[in-house]
Amino acid sequence: MSVKTLTIDGKAVSAAEGDSVLEAAREAGIEIPTLCHLDGLTDIGACRMCLVEVTGSNKLLPACSTRVAEGMEVRTNTEQLRKYRRMVVELLFAERNHICAACVANGHCELQDVGIAVGMDHVRYDYLYPNLKVDVTHPLYGMDQNRCILCARCVRVCDEIEGAHTWDVLGRGVKARVTTDLNQPWGEAQSCTSCGKCVMACPTGAIFKLGSTVEESVKERGKLAFLKTARDKKQWVL
Amino acid sequence: MTPEELATIRERGQEADARFEKTAYVCVGTSCDALGSAAIAKNLEAELKEAGKDKAVKVKCVGCPGLCALGPLVEVENKATAETEPATLYQYVKPEDAHDIAAAIDGPPVERLRADTDQPFFQRQMKIVLENCGRVDPEEIDDYIALGGYAALEQALTEMTPAQVVDTITRAGLRGRGGAGFPTGLKWATVAKSQPPAVPRTPDDILSRKFVICNGDEGDPGAFMDRSVMEGDPHRVIEGMIIAGYAVGAGRGYVYVRAEYPLAVKRLRAAIRQAQRAGLLGTNILGSAFSFDIDVRLGAGAFVCGEETSLIASIEGGRGTPRPRPPFPAESGLWGCPTLINNVETLANIAPIVLRGAEWFSSIGTEKSKGTKVFALTGQVKNTGLIEVPMGISLREVVFDIGGGLPEGRTFKAVQTGGPSGGCIPAQFLDMKVDYESLAQVGSIMGSGGMIVMDDKTDMVEIARFFMEFCMEESCGKCVPCRVGTTQMHGILARIGDGKASKADLDTLTELCDMVRRTSLCGLGQSAPNPVISTLRYFREEYESKLVKDGNHER
Amino acid sequence: MSKLRFASVWMGGCSGCHMSFLDLDEFLFDLADKVEVVYSPVADVKTYPENVDVCLVEGAIANRDNLELIHTIRRNTRVVAAFGDCAVTGNVTGMRNPLGGPEIVLDVAYRNGQVLRPQIPDDEGVVPPLVPKVSPVHVVVPVDLYIPGCPPSAKRIRAVLERVVAGQPVEMIGRDLLKFG
Numbered sequence: 001m002s003v004k005t006l007t008i009d010g011k012a013v014s015a016a017e018g019d020s021v022l023e024a025a026r027e028a029g030i031e032i033p034t035l036c037h038l039d040g041l042t043d044i045g046a047c048r049m050c051l052v053e054v055t056g057s058n059k060l061l062p063a064c065s066t067r068v069a070e071g072m073e074v075r076t077n078t079e080q081l082r083k084y085r086r087m088v089v090e091l092l093f094a095e096r097n098h099i100c101a102a103c104v105a106n107g108h109c110e111l112q113d114v115g116i117a118v119g120m121d122h123v124r125y126d127y128l129y130p131n132l133k134v135d136v137t138h139p140l141y142g143m144d145q146n147r148c149i150l151c152a153r154c155v156r157v158c159d160e161i162e163g164a165h166t167w168d169v170l171g172r173g174v175k176a177r178v179t180t181d182l183n184q185p186w187g188e189a190q191s192c193t194s195c196g197k198c199v200m201a202c203p204t205g206a207i208f209k210l211g212s213t214v215e216e217s218v219k220e221r222g223k224l225a226f227l228k229t230a231r232d233k234k235q236w237v238l
Numbered sequence: 239m240t241p242e243e244l245a246t247i248r249e250r251g252q253e254a255d256a257r258f259e260k261t262a263y264v265c266v267g268t269s270c271d272a273l274g275s276a277a278i279a280k281n282l283e284a285e286l287k288e289a290g291k292d293k294a295v296k297v298k299c300v301g302c303p304g305l306c307a308l309g310p311l312v313e314v315e316n317k318a319t320a321e322t323e324p325a326t327l328y329q330y331v332k333p334e335d336a337h338d339i340a341a342a343i344d345g346p347p348v349e350r351l352r353a354d355t356d357q358p359f360f361q362r363q364m365k366i367v368l369e370n371c372g373r374v375d376p377e378e379i380d381d382y383i384a385l386g387g388y389a390a391l392e393q394a395l396t397e398m399t400p401a402q403v404v405d406t407i408t409r410a411g412l413r414g415r416g417g418a419g420f421p422t423g424l425k426w427a428t429v430a431k432s433q434p435p436a437v438p439r440t441p442d443d444i445l446s447r448k449f450v451i452c453n454g455d456e457g458d459p460g461a462f463m464d465r466s467v468m469e470g471d472p473h474r475v476i477e478g479m480i481i482a483g484y485a486v487g488a489g490r491g492y493v494y495v496r497a498e499y500p501l502a503v504k505r506l507r508a509a510i511r512q513a514q515r516a517g518l519l520g521t522n523i524l525g526s527a528f529s530f531d532i533d534v535r536l537g538a539g540a541f542v543c544g545e546e547t548s549l550i551a552s553i554e555g556g557r558g559t560p561r562p563r564p565p566f567p568a569e570s571g572l573w574g575c576p577t578l579i580n581n582v583e584t585l586a587n588i589a590p591i592v593l594r595g596a597e598w599f600s601s602i603g604t605e606k607s608k609g610t611k612v613f614a615l616t617g618q619v620k621n622t623g624l625i626e627v628p629m630g631i632s633l634r635e636v637v638f639d640i641g642g643g644l645p646e647g648r649t650f651k652a653v654q655t656g657g658p659s660g661g662c663i664p665a666q667f668l669d670m671k672v673d674y675e676s677l678a679q680v681g682s683i684m685g686s687g688g689m690i691v692m693d694d695k696t697d698m699v700e701i702a703r704f705f706m707e708f709c710m711e712e713s714c715g716k717c718v719p720c721r722v723g724t725t726q727m728h729g730i731l732a733r734i735g736d737g738k739a740s741k742a743d744l745d746t747l748t749e750l751c752d753m754v755r756r757t758s759l760c761g762l763g764q765s766a767p768n769p770v771i772s773t774l775r776y777f778r779e780e781y782e783s784k785l786v787k788d789g790n791h792e793r
Numbered sequence: 794m795s796k797l798r799f800a801s802v803w804m805g806g807c808s809g810c811h812m813s814f815l816d817l818d819e820f821l822f823d824l825a826d827k828v829e830v831v832y833s834p835v836a837d838v839k840t841y842p843e844n845v846d847v848c849l850v851e852g853a854i855a856n857r858d859n860l861e862l863i864h865t866i867r868r869n870t871r872v873v874a875a876f877g878d879c880a881v882t883g884n885v886t887g888m889r890n891p892l893g894g895p896e897i898v899l900d901v902a903y904r905n906g907q908v909l910r911p912q913i914p915d916d917e918g919v920v921p922p923l924v925p926k927v928s929p930v931h932v933v934v935p936v937d938l939y940i941p942g943c944p945p946s947a948k949r950i951r952a953v954l955e956r957v958v959a960g961q962p963v964e965m966i967g968r969d970l971l972k973f974g
Contacts, residue, residue: 100974176715
């Protein structure tokens with residue numbers, strides 16, 4: 001496999017051909033905030049948090065789904081990008097009813113984390129206050145639409161790692177919802193194996209273990225990447 | 239079918255046609271059809287038979303001749319004088335008018351139904367894409383062949399290499415008619431050069447590892463260019479696809495049409511069946527080594543499926559949502575295979591370019607925008623309908639000459655092009671040329687060809703809000719800026735309209751416009767702010783006059 | 794140097810932010826040297842005074858009284874700080890918004906499923922009517938400083954107040970100052 005050299009924020013970085021800019025940056029210790037990315041899952045470039053500037057491209061490119069190239073010059077932290085990232089986070093907080101104080105994932109939430117990372121001290125947009133449901137029909141897990149950011153990590157982990165494809169997305173625009181089977185209550189979704197990978201994958205408190213209360217939903221995200229590595233490379237490394 | 243058989247069909251068709259002295263063309267496009275034009279054709283045939291004229295006059299059901307505002311339309315053409323004088327055009331025809339039309343078939347026309355064919359609406363147009371619309375029976379392949387159809391395909395297959403076809407399209411300077419204006423030849427060359435994946439990834443189709451897709455998911459509000467072509471001249475689109483398949487080395491094509499176009503779907507399906515039966519689709523087309531087949535796929539009503547990666551996902555049977563590009567479909571498209579996606583109008587330009595040559599095509603239009611463009615002219619204009627004009631014509635000619643200007647007592651304010659992705663162009667640019675670059679320069683886009691004329695009573699904030707509502711409803715929900723950003727922008731626009739917004743809201747709106755444009759995943763989101771940006775640019779005072787003066791605001 | 798005229802108000806919130814304020818413990822003595830408390834739930838002042846330097850606003854704008862008071866505060870105050878998540882985001886107080894307007898909310902709270910005397914408290918002039926929608930403070934009046942947290946920890950309040958009192962600009966950066974919840 002050939003190696004590509006590029007610069008990220010002025011720092012010379014080498015990466016394997018086929019690596020994403022995000023992988024190359026993280027390996028070099030350069031942090032780019034993400035939400036829909038999860039190690040071990042296919043990237044979809046949906047959350048737009050990881051957009052970076054690349055010299056020669058007039059478009060902003062998602063670091064997660066842009067491959068490294070020889071001589072590439074990447075900027076990950078310009079004033080413009082910081083501004084857009086903060087706007088993305090604010091839009092997400094305004095979209096649904098993210099009440100950190102009453103959330104199982106408080107303190108372990110990636111949305112909360114990126115809010116801190118982008119310096120969000122308040123949300124400038126109108127809160128939409130949708131009236132959303134909580135599905136607690138499954139014997140082990142619950143789904144709270146109020147906390148969902150539609151990153152589709154549950155959809156991908158269920159499809160790509162568990163192979164069940166219980167989760168999918170329903171509807172359009174702000175009316176889009178993740179859903180189980182053909183919009184059945186989760187407890188009646190026959191394809192669900194109750195493996196719990198969606199709970200691990202969910203960046204927020206949207207999918208949680210029943211019985212957990214505020215701040216108790218600690219995620220074990222490394223397990224997913226571990227499973228993926230084990231399956232793809234037959235390497236059992238934690 | 240061999241080239242010889244094709245020639246036989248053509249001659250036979252032309253001979254059969256020559257036996258008639260006159261042809262009565264009855265428009266059965268969607269708008270005339272809805273007004274009962276099928277009954278007109280039926281009555282006319284019966285009346286002519288009664289008068290003993292059915293051997294001399296042929297009644298032909300055809301696609302849209304363009305002037306929808308005056309429909310249903312019937313056009314009577316006299317073969318003997320066709321070269322020297324225009325056909326008689328009848329407007330607002332009702333089924334019961336068939337008697338009068340039949341009675342006057344050899345004498346002076348029925349004056350009460352007669353439309354003025356000297357008006358600039360007809361004189362200023364230049365028809366390439368629509369040259370057969372209104373002349374060819376869209377449900378008869380033989381009629382298309384008699385009018386010279388599939389001659390371009392024959393020429394390409396028998397006299398040209400695929401590389402020569404690509405070269406011809408490149409030299410013609412044709413650009414994508416779906417809106418963005420990407421050079422078609424370059425796209426074809428890329429697909430032609432792209433290597434298909436080593437292992438076939440197609441589930442049930444080993445015919446091909448490259449694909450041609452015709453994008454007929456026309457979704458802009460008020461746009462009906464592609465629909466008219468698919469309904470009025472479906473074989474033209476199919477011929478373009480086959481030539482494209484030959485040029486790029488694809489073996490299979492899909493026409494992706496929105497299910498809201500039942501007539502287009504019906505006619506395309508019938509046309510594909512006829513072409514298959516005639517051996518113009520299938521294996522060894524016209525005796526060559528080239529094989530190609532086409533299927534129709536229906537869109538389920540999502541505007542975003544006009545975006546190429548969403549459209550591909552939809553054909554694959556998945557949820558129609560876009561994915562980041564690169565890789566572009568030309569390299570990795572349908573089922574991971576190199577895929578050529580062209581718009582209906584683009585493909586309808588192919589046959590004439592092949593037949594008449596790149597030089598002919600590139601002699602029409604401006605330096606960077608060649609050929610013609612079809613527009614759906616709507617809004618506050620007298621002659622609403624479908625028009626085809628050479629690139630480089632001025633907006634003024636389109637609106638005031640071809641369109642006949644605004645209804646009495648109204649004054650022109652702006653013209654909107656490009657639908658929800660486009661912008662409003664104010665009066666000061668009326669003399670601007672209509673081409674890709676000029677439109678972009680004033681903050682609009684060519685788009686797929688919607689053109690809405692607005693008068694002085696039009697509320698520009700409401701226009702921006704309308705288009706934003708459209709984008710908000712049609713956002714697929716995948717990426718955050720488009721999903722939530724359009725909703726927030728719509729909220730602010732609605733508040734401005736209600737007189738409840740402050741200066742700070744206007745600033746937030748402007749900031750969101752920039753952010754959604756720069757960060758959205760696909761074209762839908764990237765262009766969604768355009769109607770706001772352009773109205774803010776030219777009609778800012780309308781926004782400001784609606785703001786609350788006090789800095790504080792309560793919601 | 795004259796003392797800063799300091800106020801705090803309790804609007805649509807649970808008073809938890811004020812409890813956390815009291816958790817400042819001995820720092821309260823330092824603060825007392827530097828500020829004069831001119832209006833607060835912990836001081837018996839009936840009307841919001843003029844020429845206030847800093848006001849910590851706890852809670853969201855949930856009823857007519859809140860709405861009137863916040864406009865008075867804005868008029869009379871140099872630095873208005875949204876104090877705690879309810880003031881900053883609407884938070885728990887705002888959780889009634891998805892249900893709809895005040896009537897539905899009051900039904901849910903006081904009538905539906907109430908065994909003992911289901912009724913809506915509506916004494917004119919005693920119980921302020923609810924506004925149609927709970928809003929964070931900045932939606933109603935411009936806010937100068939945001940102190941998130943449910944409640945903001947005493948440590949966070951102290952970090953902010955030390956700078957405010959010293960007349961220095963406050964930059965809310967990092968987990969210690971910014972985490973919601």
